[in-house]
Amino acid sequence: MNAPFLNIDQPAADRIARPGSGGATIALIVPVHNEEGAIAPFLKAVCESTAPLKDKGVALEFIFVNDGSSDTTLEKLIEAQQTDPRIHVIDLSRNFGKEAAMTAGLDSCDADAAIPMDVDMQDPPHVIPLLVEKWREGFEVVLAKRANRSSDSFLKQRSASMFYRVHNWIAQQKIPHDVGDFRLIDRQVIQALRSLPERRRFMKGLFAWVGFRTASVEYVRDQRIAGQSKFSGWKLWNFALEGITSFSTAPLEIWTYVGATISALSFLYGLLIVAKTMIFGVDVPGYASLLVSVLFLGGIQLLGIGIIGQYLGRVYAEIKQRPIYIVRRKYEGMS
Ligand code: UDP
Ligand code: MG
Numbered sequence: 001m002n003a004p005f006l007n008i009d010q011p012a013a014d015r016i017a018r019p020g021s022g023g024a025t026i027a028l029i030v031p032v033h034n035e036e037g038a039i040a041p042f043l044k045a046v047c048e049s050t051a052p053l054k055d056k057g058v059a060l061e062f063i064f065v066n067d068g069s070s071d072t073t074l075e076k077l078i079e080a081q082q083t084d085p086r087i088h089v090i091d092l093s094r095n096f097g098k099e100a101a102m103t104a105g106l107d108s109c110d111a112d113a114a115i116p117m118d119v120d121m122q123d124p125p126h127v128i129p130l131l132v133e134k135w136r137e138g139f140e141v142v143l144a145k146r147a148n149r150s151s152d153s154f155l156k157q158r159s160a161s162m163f164y165r166v167h168n169w170i171a172q173q174k175i176p177h178d179v180g181d182f183r184l185i186d187r188q189v190i191q192a193l194r195s196l197p198e199r200r201r202f203m204k205g206l207f208a209w210v211g212f213r214t215a216s217v218e219y220v221r222d223q224r225i226a227g228q229s230k231f232s233g234w235k236l237w238n239f240a241l242e243g244i245t246s247f248s249t250a251p252l253e254i255w256t257y258v259g260a261t262i263s264a265l266s267f268l269y270g271l272l273i274v275a276k277t278m279i280f281g282v283d284v285p286g287y288a289s290l291l292v293s294v295l296f297l298g299g300i301q302l303l304g305i306g307i308i309g310q311y312l313g314r315v316y317a318e319i320k321q322r323p324i325y326i327v328r329r330k331y332e333g334m335s
Pocket of ligand 1: 030031032033034035067095096097098101117118119120122224228229230231
């Protein structure tokens, strides 16, 4: 892939193409998992939408990451590479998940900026020139923000909005609403991301954590062009848990306050019982309230232990220090 030809310490706006500078390269990072039907239309649409960029001194390259596809995705990619040498393919040894696949793409990206993109055209290629334009204005991160979520089911819309609200309420680094991974990130941002050593990667959170000057453009998200979504309800739930537990320890800490409140209330209740006994004598009834409070406290304790388990599981995964992904082979293009 292209060697860096401009000094990365310069601000973004100074580094990008200007007459005589040799132009800038932008890499589209495209994770693919069983997407044989989507690759050809994706390439066609991207080439059409980005043709005008060439005249502005911006060259494009594609980094496809084959995330353990069991169909002919890899063959389709290699075939496409024969006719378009700007295509690079990283073949992972198995399915590592979209976050890991994206990390693999970013790790081997040597361009001036990268745009992580879904292959199913839900991230529309006509937005790319808009992202580039903002980048030229000097922003290091340009977010592509969904104008609405009408392409999602009602349940997904509600659960997504709840996730953003809960996440941003308890996490310090806020993630912008309705922005997926589709965005332009400058070379400096890519390097910052590479410096984060964590293995369980919730990319949206990491993108927000590294910061940088950020702008956004709006777009309308369409339906998938081929195949099916790879994210089931259960996978999305786990993804949300990953996001929250990766960027906030509030769920762990809240138990201190819940515990303290319940202890204080129990103490007051104890005082009440003592006072009542002293005034009215021994009182036998109380079976129902006893059972309810035992069950309630048991439930709270299990919940607390469960949350500790969530974090412990993540600590365990981190401490094993396994690589985020394993590359079977790289098929380098010519550019
Ligand atoms: N993807 C991947 N590995 C996975 C699941 C998905 O590389 O384990 C890719 C997929 O091929 C697509 C992108 O991630 O290019 C987004 O997936 P999808 O469209 O299924 O997600 P949705 O748009 O439904 O959230
Ligand atoms: Mg999709």
